[in-house]
Amino acid sequence: xxxxxxxxxxxxxxxxxxxxxxxxxxxxxxxxxxxxxxxxxxxxxxxxxxxxxxxxxxxxxxxxxxxxxxxxxxxxxxxxxxxxxxxxxxxxxxxxxxxxxxxxxxxxxxxxxxxxxxxxxxxxxxxxxxxxxxxxxxxxxxxxxxxxxxxxxxxxxxxxxxxxxxxxxxxxxxxxxxxxxxxxxxxxxxxxxxxxxxxxxxxxxxxxxxxxxxxxxxxxxxxxxxxxxxxxxxxxxxxxxxxxxxxxxxxxxxxxxxxxxxxxxxxxxxxxxxxxxxxxxxxxxxxxxxxxxxxxxxxxxxxxxxxxxxxxxxxxxxxxxxxxxxxxxxxxxxxxxxxxxxxxxxxxxxxxxxxxxxxxxxxxxxxxxxxxxxxxxxxxxxxxxxxxxxxxxxxxxxxxxxxxxxxxxxxxxxxxxxxxxxxxxxxxxxxxxxxxxxxxxxxxxxxxxxxxxxxxxxxxxxxxxxxxxxxxxxxxxxxxxxxxxxxxxxxxxxxxxxxxxxxxxxxxxxxxxxxxxxxxxxxxxxxxxxxxxxxxxxxxxxxxxxxxxxxxxxxxxxxxxxxxxxxxxxxxxxxxxxxxxxxxxxxxxxxxxxxxxxxxxxxxxxxxxxxxxxxxxxxx
Numbered sequence: 001x002x003x004x005x006x007x008x009x010x011x012x013x014x015x016x017x018x019x020x021x022x023x024x025x026x027x028x029x030x031x032x033x034x035x036x037x038x039x040x041x042x043x044x045x046x047x048x049x050x051x052x053x054x055x056x057x058x059x060x061x062x063x064x065x066x067x068x069x070x071x072x073x074x075x076x077x078x079x080x081x082x083x084x085x086x087x088x089x090x091x092x093x094x095x096x097x098x099x100x101x102x103x104x105x106x107x108x109x110x111x112x113x114x115x116x117x118x119x120x121x122x123x124x125x126x127x128x129x130x131x132x133x134x135x136x137x138x139x140x141x142x143x144x145x146x147x148x149x150x151x152x153x154x155x156x157x158x159x160x161x162x163x164x165x166x167x168x169x170x171x172x173x174x175x176x177x178x179x180x181x182x183x184x185x186x187x188x189x190x191x192x193x194x195x196x197x198x199x200x201x202x203x204x205x206x207x208x209x210x211x212x213x214x215x216x217x218x219x220x221x222x223x224x225x226x227x228x229x230x231x232x233x234x235x236x237x238x239x240x241x242x243x244x245x246x247x248x249x250x251x252x253x254x255x256x257x258x259x260x261x262x263x264x265x266x267x268x269x270x271x272x273x274x275x276x277x278x279x280x281x282x283x284x285x286x287x288x289x290x291x292x293x294x295x296x297x298x299x300x301x302x303x304x305x306x307x308x309x310x311x312x313x314x315x316x317x318x319x320x321x322x323x324x325x326x327x328x329x330x331x332x333x334x335x336x337x338x339x340x341x342x343x344x345x346x347x348x349x350x351x352x353x354x355x356x357x358x359x360x361x362x363x364x365x366x367x368x369x370x371x372x373x374x375x376x377x378x379x380x381x382x383x384x385x386x387x388x389x390x391x392x393x394x395x396x397x398x399x400x401x402x403x404x405x406x407x408x409x410x411x412x413x414x415x416x417x418x419x420x421x422x423x424x425x426x427x428x429x430x431x432x433x434x435x436x437x438x439x440x441x442x443x444x445x446x447x448x449x450x451x452x453x454x455x456x457x458x459x460x461x462x463x464x465x466x467x468x469x470x471x472x473x474x475x476x477x478x479x480x481x482x483x484x485x486x487x488x489x490x491x492x493x494x495x496x497x498x499x500x501x502x503x504x505x506x507x508x509x510x511x512x513x514x515x516x517x518x519x520x521x522x523x524x525x526x527x528x529x530x531x532x533x534x535x536x537x538x539x540x541x542x543x544x545x546x547x548x549x550x551x552x553x554x555x556x557x558x559x560x561x562x563x564x565x566x567x568x569x570x571x572x573x574x575x576x577x578x579x580x581x582x583x584x585x586x587x588x589x590x591x592x593x594x595x596x597x598x599x600x601x602x603x604x605x606x607x608x609x610x611x612x613x614x615x616x617x618x619x620x
Contacts, residue, residue, distance in 0.1 A: 048149060054142040056135075059128060067135070069126040070099065071145060077304070078148035078187075079124040086111040087139035092130035094140065099123035103243065115146070118223075121241035148187065150305045157338045158365040159315045163308040166299065168233040173311065179353040180299035180309060181226075182280045184247070186345060188213060188222040192304035194346040195224065195264075198355070199283040200384040203276025204266040206249070207380075208345030209360055213262045216252040223248060224266070226279050230306045242306060247275055253383050254397070254408045259331065259376050260360050263383060282347055284373050285354040290333045294324045295351050298359060302340035310337035315365060325367045331375035333357060334367030379410060398423055415450040442484055459483050459490070475500045475512035506548070523547055539574035565610050575610075581618075584609045 052071070059067035073079065081096060087110050088094060097104035098121045105117050124145070130138050169177045182197040186208055195208030206224065213219050225244035248267050255262040268274050290296075298310040313322050313336040322337035335348065339362050348357035348370045357370030382397075393408035398421045411421035415438045416431035426445040434440055434450035441460070443449040451460035454467035457479045461468045470483035476493035484490045489507040496502055496512035503513040505526045518524050518531035523545050525532040534545035539562045540555035551569035558564060558574035565575035579585050579595030598609035601617050609615035 048147050049144055050147065051144050052142065054126065054140075056128065056138060056140045059126065059140075065129055065131060067128045067130070070123060071126070072099070072123045073147050074122050075149050076122045076147040077120065077150060079119050079122070080146045081116045081124055081126070081142050082144045082146070083107075083111050083114045083116060084141045084143040085139060086114075086141075087137075088128075089130070089134045089137050092128065092134055092138055095125075095127040095129070097125050097127070098241065099125055101125065118246075120243045148192075148304070150303045157340065158313070158336070161338050162312045162314050163300070163302065163310045163338050165230040165233055165235060166307040166309050167229055167231065169309055169311065173309075175353060176297055176299075176309060176311065176349075178280065179282060179349060180307065182276075182282050183299040183301070183307060183347065184279075185225040185228050185244070185301040185304065185307070185342075186212060186222060187225065187304070188218055192301070192342050193344045194299075194301045194342065194359075196299075196345075196347045196355075197276050197279060197281045198263075198380075198384065199281040200276070201386045202268070202388055203274040203281060204250075204268050205253070205384055206264045206266050206275075207347075207358065208262055208264070209358065210255050210257050210260045210262050211360070212345050213252065213264065214255060214257065219249045219252040219262075219264055225301075226275070228301065228306055245278075253387075254380055254410075256376065256379065256410065259371050259379075261358055261371065261376050261380075263380050265388070282349070282353070282355050284377055285350060285352075285356045287374055287377065288350075288354070288356060289374055290324045290327065290335075290350075290356050290372060292324050292326055294356075295321045296324060296335055296337065296348055296356065297322055298337050298339065298343070298346050298348055300339060300343040300346040300359070302343045304342045310339065313337060327372075328369065331372045332369050333372055334363065334369055337368060339368050383408070398428065413449055421447075456482055459485055461486075473511055475514075520544055523552070537573055539576075564608060566608075566614065566616070582607055582609075584611050 050073075054069055054071070056067065059069045061067055071079070071081070086094065086107065088108060094107040095104050096107070096116050096119065098119050103119050107116075126142070128138065128140060166177060166180055184195055184197075184206075186193045186195045191212070193208055193212035195206050195212075197203070198205050198207050213222060224247040226247060228242055228244035230240065230242070250265045250267045253263045253265050266275050299307060300310065301307055310322055313320065315336065322335060325334040325336060327333045335357075339346070339359060341362075343359055343362075346359040347355040348359055350356050355373055357372055359368065359370045361369045363369060397408040397410055411419035411429065413419040413421070413429050413431045415435045416433070417435055418431065418433035420430040420432060422428045422430060426443055427447045429443060429447035429449050431440055431448045431450055437453060438450040439453040440448050441451045452467060454460050457470050458467040459470055460466075468486070470481045471486060471491065473481050473491050473493045475497045477495040477497060480493060480495040482492045482494060484492060488505065488509045491509040491511060493502055493510050493512055499515055500512040501515055502510055503524070503526055505511055511526060513524055513526050514529070516524055516531065521534050521543055522531040523534060524530075525548075532548070534543045535548055535553070537543045537545070537553050537555050539559045540557070541559055542555065542557040544554045544556050546552040546554060549569065549571075550567055551571045553567070553571035553573055555564060555572050555574055562574040562576055563579060564572055564581055567573050583595040583597050585595050598607045598615050599612060601607050601615060604617035604620060606617070606619040607615055608618045
């Protein structure tokens with residue numbers, strides 16, 4: 001994990017896209033603009049683009065076959081160059097490195113519209129090495145560069161900034177410093193946040209805020225910078241060059257906008273240590289609710305800069321350790337401890353180095369805010385215990401198919417204990433177990449949900465929120481209508497008066513029809529109360545339909561050259577050039593176009609089939 005690879009890598013293998021900036025509304029999510037201010041005081045964090053034309057004629061000849069150019073931006077933490085065009089003959093190559101020649105990667109051949117690798121620090125050095133006799137044939141045009149700036153706002157600081165560089169606590173607060181190694185800076189298109197490795201079976205699960213990473217598309221473009229710390233305790237005015245260990249996300253696993261958290265699976269190279277092996281993991285506090293006055297601390301990457309720890313608070317109202325102030329509404333709680341934009345997603349830890357909250361917003365001296373871990377503990381636990389990408393979602397969750405690479409989201413179902421939903425819409429709900437006093441029922445959209453367990457002959461009225469008497473169904477025995485609603489399609493008569501039989505209307509309702517035998521080619525129409533002619537069933541000579549829909553067609557005999565087959569709705573119709581009833585034609589293996597007998601069905605006299613796997617019993 002910690003090794004920095006170098007060497008000969010082709011242009012395409014080094015492509016690195018830095019998308020344009022996006023905006024975020026939360027107090028602690030640092031966002032950026034595309035316009036670059038000349039002011040040194042307020043520089044937005046994130047990816048900022050500068051136009052800069054650099055060609056071979058701008059490079060300085062070093063008289064050793066090396067031509068160089070140095071680009072420096074004193075405010076930058078990361079620099080990446082955009083190669084508009086490169087044409088390098090054989091025996092020529094391009095090196096891009098930092099000012100000391102480190103972090104170097106080499107390019108060969110030709111390239112167009114290519115972003116080079118990220119160079120950490122404020123300097124990027126360009127070196128073209130080429131024999132003099134080939135130099136005139138080479139071409140190079142760099143047209144812009146992207147930088148990642150820190151942010152200098154004091155927003156969310158109460159009085160003096162009491163956070164300190166992480167290394168300051170390496171000795172006297174060794175446990176806190178060690179735990180903080182699991183915390184990383186999170187860079188994504190348009191800004192930066194903080195996140196941390198949560199304890200899991202595969203040691204590669206990472207948590208941050210939903211307002212930082214809300215979709216899999218953004219997650220796959222993000223970078224995690226571990227070991228991004230100042231080497232000295234003293235805070236320098238100019239941030240030194242720090243080369244972190246960069247880890248990339250593999251997929252967004254689960255996210256929730258209301259509780260403002262996102263769980264991400266990180267990439268792991270087979271045969272190498274996992275991120276958790278290298279940096280450690282933070283355990284979730286098991287069912288612990290924060291208590292007012294409880295000591296806490298926050299490892300964070302404020303302003304998108306190096307890691308700092310918020311442990312002390314010298315403001316007069318506290319003057320000591322950072323503490324829980326009070327519990328808020330909607331699973332939130334407030335606490336002291338300074339934060340800045342960029343601290344979103346930081347873990348809030350207790351004395352036992354367990355995470356009790358997920359930092360999400362600043363409030364200055366009124367208290368900063370976090371979501372209690374207990375609010376989402378049970379939601380993510382199934383994904384921490386043995387789950388890996390490619391597995392099905394945990395019980396009670398479903399795939400969000402609106403994304404290119406779908407992530408898992410929680411099923412929705414009020415008063416439902418077990419929901420095996422297949423999506424987020426009403427028709428996707430599949431509740432199988434309800435809370436006491438409720439029962440599983442159709443929700444009117446094709447899904448299953450929970451409604452009040454009404455007595456027989458009544459239904460649950462959503463508008464009134466109580467049980468209502470079922471409408472009277474003509475010729476239905478009293479109290480034998482187990483309706484599911486007030487509409488015709490909701491009636492469910494189970495026993496009819498003498499001379500009538502339960503039948504299904506075209507709208508799906510269960511009603512009573514007079515026992516009437518219609519002639520062949522006709523069916524009893526419940527809506528009109530009379531026999532009606534069967535719809536045309538092409539190439540059918542004798543149609544004994546049960547209704548007007550495709551699924552109710554029951555052709556008994558087909559024209560010559562046609563045979564009986566099932567349509568997609570379950571009806572029986574005529575198919576061109578089929579086999580005789582009880583046989584089928586094997587499409588792949590039967591080269592002589594012969595018919596084969598349908599497989600047997602136990603206790604069935606007449607078996608019909610369209611192929612080996614699709615068969616039904618025509619007569620028992």
